Amino acid sequence: MPDPSPSSRAKLLDVAEQLFASRGYAAIGVSAVAGAAGLGKSSLFHHFPSKADLYATVLVRVVERIEGQVLPALVAIGDPAHTLDRVVAAIIDVLAEHPTSARLLLRSVFEDDDEDVIAASAASGVNERIAAILDKVSAVIEDGVAAGVFRPVSVPDLLQTVVGATVFHFASGDFGEALFRAPIFSAEAIARRKRELQILLQQGLAPAVRP
Amino acid sequence: MPDPSPSSRAKLLDVAEQLFASRGYAAIGVSAVAGAAGLGKSSLFHHFPSKADLYATVLVRVVERIEGQVLPALVAIGDPAHTLDRVVAAIIDVLAEHPTSARLLLRSVFEDDDEDVIAASAASGVNERIAAILDKVSAVIEDGVAAGVFRPVSVPDLLQTVVGATVFHFASGDFGEALFRAPIFSAEAIARRKRELQILLQQGLAPAVRP
DNA sequence: GTCTATAAGGGGATAGAC
DNA sequence: GTCTATCCCCTTATAGAC
Numbered sequence: 124m125p126d127p128s129p130s131s132r133a134k135l136l137d138v139a140e141q142l143f144a145s146r147g148y149a150a151i152g153v154s155a156v157a158g159a160a161g162l163g164k165s166s167l168f169h170h171f172p173s174k175a176d177l178y179a180t181v182l183v184r185v186v187e188r189i190e191g192q193v194l195p196a197l198v199a200i201g202d203p204a205h206t207l208d209r210v211v212a213a214i215i216d217v218l219a220e221h222p223t224s225a226r227l228l229l230r231s232v233f234e235d236d237d238e239d240v241i242a243a244s245a246a247s248g249v250n251e252r253i254a255a256i257l258d259k260v261s262a263v264i265e266d267g268v269a270a271g272v273f274r275p276v277s278v279p280d281l282l283q284t285v286v287g288a289t290v291f292h293f294a295s296g297d298f299g300e301a302l303f304r305a306p307i308f309s310a311e312a313i314a315r316r317k318r319e320l321q322i323l324l325q326q327g328l329a330p331a332v333r334p
Numbered sequence: 335m336p337d338p339s340p341s342s343r344a345k346l347l348d349v350a351e352q353l354f355a356s357r358g359y360a361a362i363g364v365s366a367v368a369g370a371a372g373l374g375k376s377s378l379f380h381h382f383p384s385k386a387d388l389y390a391t392v393l394v395r396v397v398e399r400i401e402g403q404v405l406p407a408l409v410a411i412g413d414p415a416h417t418l419d420r421v422v423a424a425i426i427d428v429l430a431e432h433p434t435s436a437r438l439l440l441r442s443v444f445e446d447d448d449e450d451v452i453a454a455s456a457a458s459g460v461n462e463r464i465a466a467i468l469d470k471v472s473a474v475i476e477d478g479v480a481a482g483v484f485r486p487v488s489v490p491d492l493l494q495t496v497v498g499a500t501v502f503h504f505a506s507g508d509f510g511e512a513l514f515r516a517p518i519f520s521a522e523a524i525a526r527r528k529r530e531l532q533i534l535l536q537q538g539l540a541p542a543v544r545p
Numbered sequence: 546g547t548c549t550a551t552a553a554g555g556g557g558a559t560a561g562a563c
Numbered sequence: 564g565t566c567t568a569t570c571c572c573c574t575t576a577t578a579g580a581c
Binding site: 373 | 564565566567568
């Protein structure tokens with residue numbers, strides 16, 4: 124079992140995740156991370172060989188959290204409509220549980236990073252792991268269309284919509300809260316987000332009624 | 335009429351938009367921008383008083399493009415369902431027309447920037463102008479619910495979904511293209527995105543049929 | 546395992562020649 | 564309007580004391 128008081132390494136990962144999520148890789152210096160963890164800059168390099176490696180480690184932790192919650196929901200039990208409901212709920216739950224996750228994911232998806240970061244991320248295989256999750260979600264939608272539970276759709280487009288509606292939402296921060304004039308990570312807000320998206324998808328994907 | 339050959343200022347704005355969109359404010363140095371425009375670093379400071387001011391100017395140009403295309407679509411002609419269709423099409427068109435727009439918007443929304451950038455952006459009023467557009471979209475949805483054209487929904491949630499489904503999509507870059515295994519900015523891809531989103535929204539927002 | 550000190554480089558910004 | 568040269572600060576990373 125781990126230490127009762129978090130190790131310096133774990134503390135560094137926590138503050139690095141927080142800082143990288145809010146301002147991005149290039150904007151955060153290692154001294155800022157170390158300082159926020161209550162350490163000197165050089166001590167950080169004792170735990171991580173480079174800044175890029177620290178960032179990649181943070182990313183891996185985020186992806187592991189996502190896998191832990193979303194993969195179980197993808198085990199095909201019941202019809203595809205129910206599975207999609209479970210998956211949407213799982214994605215929203217895991218993004219809401221750690222408010223930094225959505226922003227880090229968003230950055231890793233659309234940011235053309237530093238060469239060092241690209242190399243370190245590639246070595247950690249996070250992109251493949253994210254792609255593997257999305258492939259399974261695609262399969263659920265395809266099964267639903269094949270079974271006639273969903274109307275025919277462009278699966279990649281629907282996937283982009285689901286990702287955008289979940290990841291973007293929980294990454295939107297102050298912008299989103301200004302839009303709602305209310306917190307985004309409150310229990311009610313999370314439950315409402317889940318409900319609204321599930322209804323929109325179920326009704327929007329329902330097949331045409333035969334005359 | 336403007337110069338036939340673009341002025342240095344316009345050229346700087348173009349390359350800065352490109353670079354800031356792909357890697358973010360902190361990751362791009364003024365020398366990189368100036369170099370890409372074929373100028374020395376110091377020449378840039380002749381056209382813009384500071385890096386933050388350059389970034390803010392880029393943002394204003396993007397917001398003006400959005401306004402130019404989306405505001406006309408918001409003029410309420412026809413019922414709210416048709417207006418929403420027009421608005422979705424206009425957002426997609428303007429984001430597709432300039433591939434940098436979506437990423438810059440996304441960054442300005444969810445990035446906790448440098449203090450200088452926050453100050454410069456606030457001075458330029460871009461946030462208020464984006465908020466003004468979204469307020470008008472909200473009004474369309476509210477009108478639709480009030481008129482019974484749409485089922486009752488959480489308007490902020492639907493707005494987040496629409497923004498996520500459009501801005502995120504066109505900001506997703508290589509990630510999105512890997513998902514589609516095809517270009518995102520091709521004419522067919524743009525038309526399909528429009529169609530898929532409009533159908534999902536129209537069907538997903540349709541009021542319940544009375545028995 | 547954390548520190549101070551230092552190296553080597555790049556950042557934004559300014560001054561002044563042309 | 565663009566250039567070279569320079570300023571000072573902050574960056575990542577390393578070396579070695581404790």
